[in-house]
Amino acid sequence: MTFPPTRTAALERLSKFVPKSGRDYAAKRNFDLGPGRHDHVSTLSPYLRHRLITEREVVEAVLGRYSLSSAEKFVQEVYWRTYWKGWLELRPSIWMDYRTDVKAGLNRLQTESGLRAEFDAACAGETDIECFNFWAQELVNTGYLHNHARMWFASIWVFTLRLPWALGADFFLRHLLDGDPASNTLSWRWIAGMQTKGKTYLARPSNIAKFTDGRFQPSGRELASDAPALDSPDNPPVGEPPYSDHWTANLPTALLISEDDMSPGFMLDRGLKPQATASFSAASDRSPLVVSPRVTEFTEAALDDCTARYGDRLGNITKSPEDLLAWVRDTGAEQVVTAYAPTGPAQERLDTLERQLKDHNIPLIRILRDEDSAAWPYATHGFFKFKEKIPKLVGELKGLRAAS
Ligand SMILES: Cc1cc2nc3c(=O)[nH]c(=O)nc-3n(C[C@H](O)[C@H](O)[C@H](O)COP(=O)(O)OP(=O)(O)OC[C@H]3O[C@@H](n4cnc5c(N)ncnc54)[C@H](O)[C@@H]3O)c2cc1C
Incomplete structure (x- = not known):
């Protein structure tokens, strides 16, 4: 299996990658050499x-070996995710x-049969564009x-196939093991010119020819030669960052x-003693269409790995209660x-539960990690402004560890 759904596999991958995370990564990370050869990047994203x-x-492991510069x-790149x-x-x-x-x-797609055929061909990797077909199938x-x-x-x-952008983002969310409401939606919006206006x-x-090391050499006629931004409303005003209960x-x-945080140790280490624990995955809600079993099975198995690791600290464990x-x-x-x-499917399920629990006077308490509380409020403008805060945020990580 390429991505064993365990923390042990993640840690092994991290320790193998750390030596390559310095200048090597900066020089080679853009080369896509194909499946089985993604050695210049960490492939840690599903974890x-x-x-x-x-x-x-991950940041602490890398900075244990290299300086921040x-x-x-x-x-x-890790902070792009944040x-x-x-x-x-x-x-x-x-x-x-x-x-x-x-x-x-x-x-x-229900009413436009031409569009339906083009969409089906794109998802099956059966267009006239060889590299595109390859990536659809690799995914x-x-x-x-x-x-x-x-x-x-x-x-x-x-821009070439002129398919609706949101259906492409949905295709990714149905198949990516790392399918993420923020990174995926906002990256697609960025490509289409909706995130950073124009x-x-x-x-x-x-x-493509250079960074696939010549594996693909599309001709100029195959691909669109310009990329006019899609129409979109202005971004909404910046709201309040979430706080921790x-x-x-x-x-x-x-x-x-939930599937969004399979490392509950940060709460257990602060004295949380649950008498019972349930794990749940909302991976099947990532799309209105059927999400790939590869994705749902990865998420379920990773949750099992999590509850097995913390076992006796979790009280009675129930897997995916129906209600x-x-x-x-x-x-x-x-x-x-x-x-x-x-924001995303797991939060939506928790919001529903919170409303139901209110009738029984039981509070749902959501604990935000200190590093998220520290970083998220800076995501007000573009990444370049956010990036300036990285040295401070990294410094606080070390501080947080000393304090914990
Ligand atoms: C159209 C599009 C859709 C994407 N959808 C997702 C998604 O659903 N989920 C997802 O995790 N990433 C997404 N990304 C971001 C990025 O492509 C992946 O995080 C990265 O390729 C994962 O591979 P890696 O772990 O080998 O990355 P590495 O290069 O080893 O980077 C280490 C980690 O940093 C983070 N990271 C790196 N690059 C980015 C980036 N550009 N944006 C956000 N985080 C980043 C990831 O967590 C990654 O695991 C998307 C990018 C694009 C252009």
Whole structure:
């Protein structure tokens, strides 16, 4: 299996990658040499996305070997993830707008048979564009694509094939093991010129030939030669960042582990003692269409790995209760604690549960990690402004560790 769904696999991958995370990464990270040869990047994204391993652990491991200036590029890439998460937390309506756009796209497929045929060909990797077909199939068969391939693929989807952008983002979310509401939606918007107004990304034949090491050599006629930004409303105003709740000591407590944070140790180490724990995955809600079993099975198995690792600290463990409210009621808990789930399907399920729990006077307590509280409020403008805060944020990580 390319991505074993365990923390052990994530840690092994990290320790193998750390020696390459310095100047090597900066020089070679843009080369996509194909499946089985993604050696210049970490391939940690399925693990980071579910926090089977955390951003903080990865940054600290890299900075245990290199200075921040030597590993600057890699650390910045990890902070792109943090930035996108924070950006969406400050403007969650963008996620709802995206969901509406996916539904509108699917409706068009019902009535426009030409579009339906082109969409089906794109998803099956049966267009006239060889590289695009290859990436569509690599994604479906492995659950992963190199960052550069994601950029080329999305650009060709939008500007050459002229398919609805949201359906492309949905295709990614159905198949990527690291499928993430923030990184995926906002990256597609960025390619299409909706994120940074007017700035688009054009996939160029020479760039593809160079960075695939000649594996693909599309001709100039095959790909669009310009990338006019898609129309979109202005970005919504920046909202308030989320804050962390606090649990009450000595109350009977149930813990919920969602797919968004499979490292509950940060709460257990602060004295949380659940009498019962349930894990749940909302991976099947990432799309209105069927999400690839590769994705749902990865997420389920990773949750099992998590509960097995923490075992005796979690109390009675239940896997994926069909009815979360009934499960909470059965535990007799007077408070339910969970790691904060950012904007996306897991948060939507928790919001529903919170409303139901209110009728029973049971609070749902969402615990935000200190590093997210520190970073997300800076995601107000573009990444270049956010990037200036990275040395400070990294310094605080070390401080946070000293304090914990
Ligand atoms: C159209 C498009 C869609 C994308 N969808 C997703 C997605 O659903 N989920 C996802 O995790 N990433 C997404 N990305 C970002 C990026 O492509 C992947 O995070 C990266 O390719 C993962 O491979 P890696 O772990 O080998 O990355 P590395 O280069 O080894 O980077 C280390 C980690 O940093 C983070 N990271 C790196 N580059 C980015 C980036 N540009 N944006 C955000 N985080 C980054 C990831 O967590 C990654 O695991 C998308 C990018 C594009 C262009």
